[in-house]
Each structure stands twice: as C-alpha cells, then as structure tokens.
Amino acid sequence: MQQFDxxxxxxxxxxxxxxxxxxxxxxxVLLVGPKICSLSxxxxxxxxxxxxxxxxxxxxxxxxxxxxxEAAGIEITNITVSGIYPMGKVFxxxxxxxxxxxxxxxxxxxxxxxxxxxxxxxxxxxGVSYCAACDAMFYRDKTIVVSSDSAEHEDEVRxxxxxxxxxxxxxxxxxxxxxxxxxxxxxxxxxxxxxxxxLEVVELQNxxxxxxxxxxxxxxxxxxxxxxxxxxxxxxxxKVDEKMATNIPxxxxxxxxxxxxYQVAKAVGxxxxxxxxxxxxxxx
Amino acid sequence: MQQFDxxxxxxxxxxxxxxxxxxxxxxxVLLVGPKICSLSxxxxxxxxxxxxxxxxxxxxxxxxxxxxxEAAGIEITNITVSGIYPMGKVFxxxxxxxxxxxxxxxxxxxxxxxxxxxxxxxxxxxGVSYCAACDAMFYRDKTIVVSSDSAEHEDEVRxxxxxxxxxxxxxxxxxxxxxxxxxxxxxxxxxxxxxxxxLEVVELQNxxxxxxxxxxxxxxxxxxxxxxxxxxxxxxxxKVDEKMATNIPxxxxxxxxxxxxYQVAKAVGxxxxxxxxxxxxxxx
Numbered sequence: 001m002q003q004f005d006x007x008x009x010x011x012x013x014x015x016x017x018x019x020x021x022x023x024x025x026x027x028x029v030l031l032v033g034p035k036i037c038s039l040s041x042x043x044x045x046x047x048x049x050x051x052x053x054x055x056x057x058x059x060x061x062x063x064x065x066x067x068x069x070e071a072a073g074i075e076i077t078n079i080t081v082s083g084i085y086p087m088g089k090v091f092x093x094x095x096x097x098x099x100x101x102x103x104x105x106x107x108x109x110x111x112x113x114x115x116x117x118x119x120x121x122x123x124x125x126x127g128v129s130y131c132a133a134c135d136a137m138f139y140r141d142k143t144i145v146v147s148s149d150s151a152e153h154e155d156e157v158r159x160x161x162x163x164x165x166x167x168x169x170x171x172x173x174x175x176x177x178x179x180x181x182x183x184x185x186x187x188x189x190x191x192x193x194x195x196x197x198x199l200e201v202v203e204l205q206n207x208x209x210x211x212x213x214x215x216x217x218x219x220x221x222x223x224x225x226x227x228x229x230x231x232x233x234x235x236x237x238x239k240v241d242e243k244m245a246t247n248i249p250x251x252x253x254x255x256x257x258x259x260x261x262y263q264v265a266k267a268v269g270x271x272x273x274x275x276x277x278x279x280x281x282x283x284x
Numbered sequence: 285m286q287q288f289d290x291x292x293x294x295x296x297x298x299x300x301x302x303x304x305x306x307x308x309x310x311x312x313v314l315l316v317g318p319k320i321c322s323l324s325x326x327x328x329x330x331x332x333x334x335x336x337x338x339x340x341x342x343x344x345x346x347x348x349x350x351x352x353x354e355a356a357g358i359e360i361t362n363i364t365v366s367g368i369y370p371m372g373k374v375f376x377x378x379x380x381x382x383x384x385x386x387x388x389x390x391x392x393x394x395x396x397x398x399x400x401x402x403x404x405x406x407x408x409x410x411g412v413s414y415c416a417a418c419d420a421m422f423y424r425d426k427t428i429v430v431s432s433d434s435a436e437h438e439d440e441v442r443x444x445x446x447x448x449x450x451x452x453x454x455x456x457x458x459x460x461x462x463x464x465x466x467x468x469x470x471x472x473x474x475x476x477x478x479x480x481x482x483l484e485v486v487e488l489q490n491x492x493x494x495x496x497x498x499x500x501x502x503x504x505x506x507x508x509x510x511x512x513x514x515x516x517x518x519x520x521x522x523k524v525d526e527k528m529a530t531n532i533p534x535x536x537x538x539x540x541x542x543x544x545x546y547q548v549a550k551a552v553g554x555x556x557x558x559x560x561x562x563x564x565x566x567x568x
Contacts, residue, residue, distance in 0.1 A: 013335060017549055020332070020333050021549070024333045048304070048308060048356070049301075049308045050336070051301040051349055051352055052336060052345065052348045052352055053336060053348075054351070054355040055355070061336065064337075065335055067338070068335055068337070068338045071338040071339065072338065242526070260560075261557065261560045265301055265305070265552050265555070266556050268549050268553055269549050269551070269552055269553015269554055269557075270553055271549070272333065272545070272547055272549035272550050272553070273553075276545045276547075
C-alpha cells in the first residue's frame with residue numbers, strides 16, 4: 001500500500017500552501033483535489049488583497065500558485081477520497097476500491113463542498129452512498145438514483161448501471177458515455193432525501209418524486225464530515241484550534257472549511273500552520 | 285487631532301497584509317513601522333514557502349510586498365509610538381509629545397521587539413522611560429543613561445542632554461549629532477536594571493555599573509506590552525483568539541508577535557484576519 005507522511009484533501013490556496021510547506025520540511029505529500037483547484041479563485045474578477053500581487057485576476061493568481069506547486073515538484077492527484085479512517089498510527093484513505101495510507105491529514109476542501117442535502121446525513125449507509133466501487137453490490141436488481149458532477153465518475157456510473165435494475169441518472173456535466181437502456185436521464189437536481197428508517201424517496205428540484213432503494217452522490221469532493229467520520233463542526237465549519245488541529249488527533253484543517261473570512265491570504269496562512277502542525281505530528 | 289479608523293503598529297508581512305485589507309474595505313489606515321520593514325525578511329536567504337513566489341530572496345519578496353503597498357496607495361510612517369491608551373470609543377496614540385487617534389489597533393511588531401531587559405517592566409515609570417519628549421522634565425539636573433538604536437532619536441537625545449546634568453550615552457548606531465560636554469559615550473549595551481523601589485543602577489554588558497536617576501530606552505519599536513498597558517501575554521507572545529482579538533477590546537494582533545511558526549504566510553494570513561476583525565469593530 002502506498003504510504004505518505006501527509007495527505008492533503010483539497011487543492012485551493014490552503015491545500016497548495018500546506019503542500020509546499022510539508023514538502024519544504026522534507027516530508028512526502030499526497031495532494032488530492034478536483035480538476036480545477038479553487039473554482040472560486042478561478043472565477044474571481046480581481047484579487048488585490050493577497051500581499052505581493054496587485055492587479056491580477058483570480059485566474060492569473062491561481063496560475064501563479066500552480067506554477068509554484070510545479071516548481072516545488074508537487075503533483076496534484078485528481079481523485080475522490082471517499083473515506084478516511086484512523087487505523088492505529090496511520091490513516092487509511094479510501095479511493096474507489098483501493099486504499100492508501102497517510103500519517104497525518106489536512107482537510108482543505110473549501111466551502112462549496114460542505115453543502116449537505118436535507119436527509120443526506122441521516123440516511124448515510126441507509127440508502128445514501130458516495131462510492132459505487134464500495135457499495136454497488138448492495139443494489140443488485142434494485143432501483144437507484146445516481147447524481148454525478150463530473151465525467152470522472154463515468155466508470156462508477158457504468159458499474160452501477162450493470163448491477164442495478166433501474167437507474168435514474170442526474171448528470172451535472174456533459175455526458176460522454178453511452179448509456180444502456182435501464183438508464184433514464186433526468187434534467188434536474190436532488191432537492192431532498194426522504195424516508196423513515198431508510199431512504200425511500202428522492203425529491204427533485206423539478207417537483208418529481210422518485211421511489212428508490214438508494215442514491216449515489218458522486219461528487220468530485222465530498223463534505224469533510226462524510227470523508228472523516230466523527231469530525232466536529234461549529235457553525236457548519238470544521239472546528240480547529242490555533243494550531244489548525246481538529247477534534248481528531250492527526251487530522252488538521254485550513255482555509256474556508258474552517259470558517260470566515262473566505263479569503264486567499266487567510267487560507268494560505270492557515271495552510272502553512274496546518275503543515276507545520278502535521279509535520280510535528282508525524283515526527284512525534 | 286488626526287484620526288484614523290485603524291492604526292497598525294509594525295510593517296512586516298503581517299502589518300502590510302493588514303494595511304491592504306483595511307484599505308480594501310474603504311477604511312483609513314495609519315501604518316507605522318521602523319525604517320526597514322521586516323529586517324528578518326530582508327536578511328532571509330531565500331523564501332520558497334509563501335504561495336505564489338518561488339526562488340526569490342527575502343529581500344526580493346520584501347520588495348514585492350512594498351510595491352503592493354505603494355500600488356494600493358498606502359504610506360508607511362516611520363515614527364515610534366510610545367503608548368496607546370483607550371479613551372472611551374477611541375484610542376490615543378502617543379507619538380513623541382503629540383497624539384493621534386484611531387478607532388481600532390492592530391499590533392504587528394514581530395518577535396525581536398519583545399525582548400525586555402531584566403528590571404525593565406518593574407521600573408517602568410520609576411526610572412524607566414521610552415519617550416524623552418514625555419518625561420525629560422522629570423530628570424532636570426539629574427544623572428541618566430540614554431540608549432538609542434537609531435539616529436532618528438537624536439532630537440530626543442538633544443533634549444535630554446539639555447535638561448539632565450549628566451548623560452551616559454549608549455548609541456547602538458553611528459552617531460551624527462555633536463554631543464555636548466555633559467555627555468559620556470560608552471561603547472556597551474545595558475545588561476540589567478537594578479534598584480529597590482525605583483531604578484538605581486544600570487549594569488552594562490562590559491561589567492560597568494552606573495548609579496543613575498533614570499534610563500531612557502529610545503527604540504525604533506517598543507515591546508507591545510510597553511505600548512499597550514494591560515496587554516495579556518501567553519508564553520511571551522500576545523494572546524489572541526481565532527479572530528486575532530487580544531484581551532483589550534478593539535486591539536488586535538497578528539504575525540510573529542502572536543507566536544510560532546515565525547513564517548511569512550502565517551503572518552500575511554493573520555494580518556488579513558486582524559484587518560477584517562478591526563474593520564468589523566470599527567463598524568459596530
């Protein structure tokens with residue numbers, strides 16, 4: 001199994017800053033993120049309050065950041081981590097049906113990822129799944145909803161269409177794969193998950209109600225509480241101390257995911273502190 | 285009296301970041317610092333762990349920061365603030381024998397400034413002074429020691445030589461002024477301040493002991509606890525919460541002065557948070 005000193009989940013300013021600071025201290029780093037690191041920075045018209053750069057668009061600043069990462073010899077791995085589990089002195093990170101290990105974790109998943117659907121938390125493991133490779137077999141010959149935000153997940157979608165009897169598919173991107181006959185594509189998004197003990201009904205934003213056995217939410221980045229079970233929040237943000245430590249020993253967090261202000265400089269600064277804390281944790 | 289929304293004491297990365305973030309929110313800012321903003325950055329061989337810049341010397345990075353400050357239309361004022369006192373809804377900042385007002389304060393004085401001589405705290409106001417313009421008259425016809433780290437203070441030194449009977453002068457720089465006959469220049473530094481109720485003896489690093497009535501410590505930047513009476517420390521650093529607030533309402537702190545790691549990114553991030561908090565304070 002591949003092992004790293006520090007795994008960083010998220011490649012916005014906080015994650016990138018954490019990565020260069022882990023690497024600078026001679027520790028190995030796994031840096032995981034979606035295809036576009038920091039969509040919000042990418043979209044920003046101009047950023048004039050990150051010290052050292054003036055008059056740059058968000059995208060230009062983002063390119064400066066990515067150049068730095070490249071110069072430092074750090075790779076960004078475009079995969080979805082679906083779960084992180086403490087196993088004695090290391091953490092196991094689930095990536096599809098494979099695992100890698102890391103001695104410390106830094107969560108820098110930003111704010112957009114933390115939106116959770118009504119019912120999502122309560123039906124987790126009771127009809128709600130984030131990982132086809134992990135859970136597909138529980139839905140053999142059943143009816144499921146699959147929501148996906150990226151063509152990255154089409155392998156997982158294919159697996160689900162093979163196993164399930166009927167798939168309602170809600171792609172939030174331009175579909176590239178050929179879809180078999182048991183798939184019905186719907187042009188809407190999930191509004192609410194309903195049921196009693198288990199998930200029973202998926203309500204869509206267009207008002208449609210689908211009676212199903214399960215739902216797969218395939219996202220480029222999961223909410224941190226879904227990735228790390230037991231993570232403590234405060235006002236919808238990950239609770240951290242001044243060293244960026246969360247309530248779980250060895251797990252740190254930085255950037256927007258820890259709270260306001262949602263700003264580049266704050267994220268970069270916290271990323272650095274988290275890196276120092278994670279490296280100190282790995283050494284002890 | 286000149287009034288500002290936010291006064292920032294110190295012009296290293298934390299102070300500069302705070303300044304651009306206050307200005308960006310349409311608030312007036314007084315940015316005060318020594319001649320070289322961030323001597324430690326100026327001396328740094330290379331800084332590779334501040335996101336966005338790779339392969340620059342500390343001085344090159346410092347120049348980027350100063351360029352940003354200039355582009356943002358912010359001036360750095362090279363004066364020594366000798367005291368900050370809460371006066372109802374504003375703070376009064378003592379600058380020699382003058383005052384300016386600010387609604388909120390951000391302390392970014394770094395670490396070097398926090399070295400305090402043995403006895404310095406206990407004899408403050410009992411023989412120890414930081415401000416000739418404020419306290420010279422208490423030492424008419426007395427014997428005093430004057431220590432100064434910059435030619436900036438020569439006006440103050442001149443005043444002291446006019447008032448006091450005898451001045452032992454310990455310049456930590458190349459003296460430019462003509463010194464009158466009652467001045468004895470000594471090539472050493474202060475090691476310790478001794479006495480019972482009041483200061484009585486100044487012990488030098490060369491072993492010499494001077495029996496005196498007072499000592500003037502003229503520094504480009506004072507320790508923050510001397511500037512702001514009642515400021516709470518923790519392990520020699522200013523104690524702050526996650527919003528960079530100190531124990532004194534309206535006074536914030538950022539950068540090395542708040543603790544380790546002593547790093548640029550952390551300082552810039554905290555400077556930004558402090559700016560947001562100070563602006564919020566001013567608005568309420």
